[in-house]
Amino acid sequence: MDAAARLAAYFKTHPANIGKVVDFDAGAHRLYHFDFTAANHDLDADTFSDTVKFSRWVNKKLSEHDCKYGVGGYLEHRTIYARSAHFDTDDEPRRLHLGVDIWANVGTLVYSPLDGIVHSYQDNNNFGDYGPTIILQHQLDDLTLYTLYGHLSRESLDGLYVGKSVSKNERIATFGVIEENGHWPPHLHFQLIFDMQGKLGDYPGVCRYSEKERYQQNIPDPQLILKFPKAVNG
Template structure:
């Protein structure tokens, strides 16, 4: 059985082991599906290249649709990364998003949905990068799974130690603002990996579209853990 199937089986057989990543009331709160692809004509270069304007656009979508968070991004082919040279390569630029983004207010509490330990952490302080990042390691009945939390506040890294235990539903961080999170509108980049390939405090969250099948083998859908309801709107 491959690792994707093992993860699905664990979640199905141990639903009580899965906690929350953000506070969310399934009966009252709503999600707004944000489209960050070229199909979204509202995301002009002017908006993308101006973080306060981009933030205002996100906030207006959530406010106008009575949604607590924006959501989306797993294996989404995005054009917004053109604003930063961080995503450029010598041949094909990186544009395929590997995690799920949860867009909300700076200071929003972030939790670990699984028992585990701190694998690594660091401030990836580049324009367009994760900013403060925490990576946790989990043992799911013998299956090793890593979870990554990017675009955090700098205070989220204070007091962390590699190997420190964490527990389901424990608050581990808060969302950072645009001055500390890689110059993005406040949001969480949440990503799962089976293998860290020796990396510490960082792992690619965007890849070349031509390499999609390769990355999918190591990066399962975070929706398996988030277990959110369907978003109420799509761009």
């Protein structure tokens, strides 16, 4: 049984061990599905290359569909990353998104969905990067899992130290403003990782499409934890 199957089996037999990542209430809130692929002709280069315009576009979609939260992104091939040289490499640009993005207002609370400890953290302060980032480590019987939280507020890093204990449903962070979060509309990049491969405070959230299979083995679908219902399409 591979790691992803073992993780799914653990969550199936220990459902009470899974908490929340944000204050999403399936009975009260609607989710909007954001599509950042080339198939979305509603989002042009002029909009997504300008963070202020991009933020207005995101907020307009959420408002129009009466959604408090937007979601999307796991293994999505995103043309949007052309906005940042951070994702361009000489041979093949990085465009495949490896986590799930949760879009909501600045200051939205972020929680640890599992008991664990702080593995590492840092401010990845490049245009288009994560900005303030926290990585937690969780021991699920004999399986080690890491959860990554990107695009946070800088104050989210205050008081942290490696090895600090966190509990399920404990508040750990808030969504950051554009000037702090890597210059994105406010959102959370949430990602699951089996092997940090020696990295601290950072791990790729976007890869080359040719690397999809290799990364998919190390990065399972965050929906295993989020368990979000089907989102509303525009």
